[in-house]
Amino acid sequence: MTGFAAVVLEQDGEGKTEARFGRLSDSDLMDGNVTLAVRASAVNFKDGLAMTGRLPVVRRWPMVPGVDVAATVTTSEDARWRPGDEVILTGWGVGETHLGGWSERMRVSGDWLVRRPPTLSPVQAMALGxxxxxxxxxxxxxxxxxxxxxxxxxxxxxxxxxxxxxxxxxxxxxxxxxxxxxxxxxxxxxxxxxxxxxxxxxxxxxxxxxxxxxxxxxxxxxxxxxxxxxxxxxxxxxxxxxxxxxxxxxxxxxxxxxxxxxxxxxxxxVDSVHVPTARREAIWSRLADIVDRDRLAAMTRVIGLPEAIDAARRIADGGIAGRTVVAIGDR
Incomplete structure (x- = not known):
């Protein structure tokens, strides 16, 4: 089996959003100077709106949802990032205009990335997201x-x-x-x-x-x-x-x-989509210092990528409490 797994949203002839769990290839990746191996994502209300089409969240078709990403850099043309770097990506149109995190692989701009604090695992980082x-x-x-x-x-x-x-x-x-x-x-x-x-x-x-x-x-x-x-x-x-x-x-x-x-x-x-990078780094550092890991774990459910479609529909209907993390790669 070639390519990599992803959740893909498409529109039918009547403009209805359809979701499928399938596979993409490197040729499907969008422009960017850093390639990522995604380790975890999350299910946000915005992902639910994208999945159900209740609001025009998605502005590019087909789309991979997932506005939160914890990943490992695999290749980079950006001098700030090297293979093996652990990063977080939230906002910047990911899951809306740029293929999102419900995928095993992504290509993005290095400007969008911040380093994941080493004291936060990928799952913990996405429980925050x-x-x-x-x-x-x-x-x-x-x-x-x-x-x-x-x-x-x-x-x-x-x-x-x-x-x-x-x-x-x-x-x-x-x-x-x-x-x-x-x-x-x-x-x-x-x-x-x-x-x-x-x-x-x-x-x-x-x-x-x-x-x-x-x-x-x-x-x-x-x-x-x-x-x-x-x-x-x-x-x-x-x-x-x-x-x-x-x-x-x-x-x-x-x-x-x-x-x-x-x-x-x-x-x-509060607009969390276009927070400047330096500000994001400061926030993530502070969250890593203050968050109660036990309480965070107690409010978090971890699911696999194939389960994300149903979870997104449920969150749009108010059927999910706390945080839902999508585990994708090595956690």
């Missing part, structure tokens, strides 16, 4: 406001998902009292083990959004968007801040100016 990068960048943004755990509690929406679970874990690790919000009550005990002081359902965020509601939290990390984020903004304490990093409930935001002009609340967005 884009989700960990997003949360760490969000926590850094919160720190720039001078906010600290002594100022009041934090809230995480969509807490059972990958980004939300990591947010609960990392906020708790930093000393925050964390309220985890989830529509999956069966995940409550798992969220408490990750560090949540309180687990509540979505009921508090139902109904019409008030311009201002009872002040409950100092900081928020929202993975849901839409009316949930609008409710959260109305409940933040004066001078509080919310990080927006997801749209699981929709792209709209039916809020008012009241939280911003009457309580001085701040809303900050």
């Amino acid at each position: 884009t989700a960990g990068l997003t949360v760490a960048e969000g926590l850094d943004r919160l720190g720039r406001f001078g906010l600290a755990p002594a100022d009041g509690p934090a809230v995480v929406t969509g807490a059972a998902g990958g980004v939300g679970s990591l947010a609960v874990m990392l906020l708790a690790r930093a000393g925050w009292s964390v309220t985890a919000v989830t529509g999956r009550p069966e995940q409550a005990e798992r969220l408490r083990r990750l560090g949540a002081a309180e687990v509540i359902g979505r009921e508090a965020f139902a109904g019409a959004v008030k311009p201002l509601a009872h002040e409950r939290w100092t900081v928020a990390l929202d993975t849901v968007g839409s009316t949930v984020l609008a409710h959260v903004l109305s409940m933040l304490k004066a001078g509080g801040a919310a990080i927006a990093c997801g749209n699981a409930a929709g792209m709209d935001l039916p809020t008012s100016v009241a939280p911003f002009i009457l309580r001085g609340v701040s809303l900050v967005g």
Whole structure:
């Protein structure tokens, strides 16, 4: 058998996305100056959207999904990288415009790579992945406001998902009292083990959004968007801040100016796709230092490449909690 294994997305004549587990050859690889042997990837919500075609994530056909990659350099025309180097790749259009990580082999630009911290295995790095990068960048943004755990509690929406679970874990690790919000009550005990002081359902965020509601939290990390984020903004304490990093409930935001002009609340967005390389390196170094390996392992499921198609469909339907790592090569 020649070539290498990969998950491939294609469009049929009616524009419907079809997925298959098959094989590609080196001639299918895209332009780049570094070739990688992929060791692990992950299943992200964006991969689920690409798999189901619910949003136009994929902008090049055929496509290999997988926006997160842990790999070993096999050949390089970039002086910064040598065969044997262990690297991480997240963002930069991988899995959207450039063939992604659900493949045994990739060819990419050396500009997109950062070194994998030696204290993180490929599976651990992918258990963090884009989700960990997003949360760490969000926590850094919160720190720039001078906010600290002594100022009041934090809230995480969509807490059972990958980004939300990591947010609960990392906020708790930093000393925050964390309220985890989830529509999956069966995940409550798992969220408490990750560090949540309180687990509540979505009921508090139902109904019409008030311009201002009872002040409950100092900081928020929202993975849901839409009316949930609008409710959260109305409940933040004066001078509080919310990080927006997801749209699981929709792209709209039916809020008012009241939280911003009457309580001085701040809303900050995090884009993890185009984070500068130096910044990525600093974030990965910090994650390697602070992450609780036992808690990370407890929230992570490891699957094989053929199982990734079903996992992507399930994550798009809200059927996956925590993080799912796709083990591809030697881990």
